[in-house]
Amino acid sequence: MNNFSNRIYVIGGIFVLVVIIFMIKLFNLQIVDDSYKLSAENNSQRQVTQYPARGLIYDRNGELLVYNQAVYDVMIIPRQVKVFDTLDFCTLLGIEKLDAIQRLKKAKNYSYRRASVFLKQLSSEKYAVLQEKLYKFPGFFVQPRTLRKYPRQSAAHALGYLNEVNNKEIKADSYYSQGDYIGKSGIELTYEKDLRGEKGKKIYWVDVYNRIKGSYRDGKFDKQPISGKDLVSTLDINLQEYGELLMQNKKGGIVALEPSTGEILAKISSPGYDPEMLVGRVMSKNYRALVQNDSLKPLFDRTLMAQYPPGSIFKMVNALIGLQEKVINPFTRFECHSGYHVGSFTMGCHAHVSPLDLRSSIMHSCNAYYANTFRYIVESPKFGSVNNGYDVWRNHVMSFGLGERLGTDLPNELRGGIPTLKYYLKKYRRKNLRALNMISISIGQGELLITPLQMANMCAAIANRGHYYTPHIVKTIGKEKGIDEKFTTKHETSIDSSYFSSVIDGMEMVVTGGAGSTGGLAAVPGIRVCGKTGTVQNAHVKDHSVFVAFAPRENPKIAILVYVENGVWGSRYGAPIAGLMIEKYIRGEISDGKRWIEKRMIEADLINQSEEK
Amino acid sequence: MTRRVSLIKNLDWWTILLYALLVFLGWINIYAAVYNEEHQSIFDISQRYGKQLMWIGAAAVLAIVILIVESKFYSAFAYPTYIFMLILLVAVLVLGRDIKGAKSWFELGPIRFQPAEFAKFATCLAISRYVTQYNFKIHKIKSLFISGLILFTPMALIVLQGDAGSALVYSVFLLVLYREGLSGIVLFLAFIAALLFVFTLLWPKFTVLLIIVCTSLIVSKAYGLKWSAFVKAITMLGVGFALVWLVAKGLKVDVSNYLILVISLGICAVPFLVHTYKNKLKSVAWAIFIVFGSIFYTFSVGYIFENILEVHQRTRINELLGIESDPYGAGYNVAQSKIAIGSGGFSGKGFLNGTQTKFKFVPEQSTDFIFCTVGEEWGFLGSSFVLLLLLTLILRLLFLAERQRSAFSRVYGYGVACILFFHLAINVGMTIGLAPVIGIPLPFFSYGGSSLWSFTILLFIFLRLDANRLELLR
Structure with a gap:
């Protein structure tokens, strides 16, 4: 009909070609390429x-x-x-x-x-x-x-x-x-x-x-x-709350352990904070307030992170090492004339009768006795030199869990510090150490640094007559799983259990010895409390008041450390608070005869009235 | 009575069968695309598939009316219909409602109506009428100009409405004119122009120009340029380029290689033109013309692309060509569409089991992206089947067109086939990432009364004409 009628093939050809191209593309999309199926799954599931x-x-x-x-x-x-x-x-x-x-x-x-x-x-x-x-x-x-x-x-x-x-x-x-x-x-x-x-x-x-x-x-x-x-x-929340009450308006810490297991019964770091403060919408605001604006650092856990010199409570360890190394025996007496004097060196002591034997030296907390004991240990000829003697002494100390992290199940525990031989040699630039260089650590002063948890643990080791379990705060996890094996493993100190009784006698006398005893306010009627005061000297502020105790004497149920910063004497705050805690834990309540002590402790305010020494 | 019987006898029932099948499949897929467990009745007219069922019924009525009308009517009223549609297109600009940035809808109560859809058949009628007028000569400038005017007027009005996609449909009449004797060179040039457009966007200007120059040299050689002239031309160009480069360096002017090449081409063109004029070498003259034409074209492509196209049109083209990739932004539709189709696999996930379309990952899934539902639920088998079904219909229309005695019917038939093809190519092409995203419907498939009716009118007018194929219409 028309001379262009064969152009139908060109046009039809174009149509067919395009559809073929589309089918090839479809084949590729739908059959060859798998990635689209995956994308589809991700697209539609959430x-x-x-x-x-x-x-x-x-x-x-x-x-x-x-x-x-x-x-x-x-x-x-x-x-x-x-x-x-x-x-x-x-x-x-x-x-x-x-x-x-x-x-x-x-x-x-x-x-x-x-x-x-x-x-x-x-x-x-x-x-x-x-x-x-x-x-x-x-x-x-x-x-x-x-x-x-x-x-x-x-x-x-x-x-x-x-x-x-x-x-x-x-x-x-x-x-x-x-x-x-x-x-x-x-x-x-x-x-x-x-x-x-x-x-x-x-x-x-x-x-x-x-x-x-x-x-x-x-x-x-x-x-x-x-x-x-x-x-x-492992906490006893009633004891914990009571401890927090006693420690109000005071800086310091309390750690109470069950000696037979190492369980932490109470652990108070004061000042503390209400746990509700760090929950929910108010958290960030409160957190900033607690960290930045509070000079008392309430978030700082003093029981694990504060490192203090232990003071006189360390004397028991020295006594035990002396007994173990046989440089003294319970009846060894040392003279004390208001202190320890060697040449021009003097380390003061308070007034008490002289000479004293081991038990009384603990009761009176005689500095001279321990200066002597320490010298006898490190200078003992069987070690060949003071350097060696000091190493032996240090190993004994560390067997009480001091100077190393105990490995408790709470984070941020600090290690404290028992100075090494090297430290002293460097400090005094000597090849051979002399006992007098470091005599102050014999009474728990000087470079010695110990955390409250370690002090409490040391007390538990004494209460156990020579061994301790790593302090821990969790008893059971879920229904089946028990706690880590390391918390049920007994750690032996390097002191034979036979040497403990005379030291413990001394500690009982601290509480019940009558005139001259330093920890009378810790006494609990009907319970044999053994304790030891400590007064940690500070250069610029008031001394810290420290007290360790355990009770009852036989099969002790509780070992406790109380550390009150700027509390002056161990007998002033440490001892009475420890006594109240012990009574609270063992009896559940405070006897009427001790109410006045309780009242005085609760009312004591060392934060707002603290002044320069 | 006999007339009625002969109409039924003379109708092309194959085409009607294909039409019915496509409309039915389309409806099934619309049902799947908007399927929702709360509305399970297929007659629920609050849902799109319920509405589409109404549109289908109306389309059937429309088809019957169209078949009853005397076929002479269509040629006689081609121009009035065309003019009427133009008036509607103007009116919608004033009275229309703005939907998704396009002011192309009339709203009469609950019914929305898109004149651009109906302008297609009117234009098709008008162009068929004009091309078959006795004084029409395809290579006369005046004839070309007027047929161009017939096409460009509705196109321009639709672009003004903001619906550039629907306007592009009219470009397919180039194929119709080709059938009526337009030189194949025009088709070829259109193809080259499209290719150059893509190259200009993809490659640096210098590379594109180099390709143009090399291609024209090779073509000139193929058309009988002597070896000596060929070598001369290359040497001249090379020397010219080097000289301009040296001069630029010497003057310390910072000029791009592209500009240097253009300048050297301009210089070389002078002796070339003189030479071709002396020796009357028509092919070389053409080559030179094409080279400069291309330079101008590539330059204007860049300009049009950057300055005239709108941002979303630009990014759609960039996405298609892989210049940009942003599957969560501009490329989101196509990325999701490809995931939906690709996840269909060989035989699909099954009816109503498509997760991508059901959970509305693919936008416009019942209208422009209906092919995704086909691809996902029916897989390669189903989507190929639909493609082949549409292709069969289109080829059938070409066959029918060729058997017309009347030129008017033939041109109209080609028009119908080409319009359907353009929609198929662009719509399916965009869902599988082979064409830019242009919002035009898939014939008989996409949801919407306007598009279904416009395709029905388009097709059934041709069937009516075909039933009288032995008559000669004037």
């Missing part, structure tokens, strides 16, 4: 993390110390937000309109499509009201979370606190993701892995707006969260 309940913490008598309280984070997906009644919304949440606008802006800056936290930690009361009206506010939803709650508001240092994980922690352990909470101190930190449990997951089908469309394959691949394990702490 894993939602199910948070487990964190383990609870009880005290040794089953008293609840820490539990979880449900709070609700209000989440937002800006993309889904529509016009809503801001006034109503702000009233429900209890925030200002300007604040709400700012939070909205912040969420938008973070992501337009992804959910972020709009308002943290809404209480369950507010949540209940909000929930009813949530349908009016598209784009907002609520995510349950838990916060720690403390019924007894005590033992803050021991329990520790939680906070959001930081990037370093996320990198170190893939379990955590942004926004998770992690133990930052105390038991919460050490037992984080037991307490946290295991996160679960739920897989949902979601559409492009992230809206949940149903469970993925009827929950076949879901994982239930596993709750954290409950812990039973």
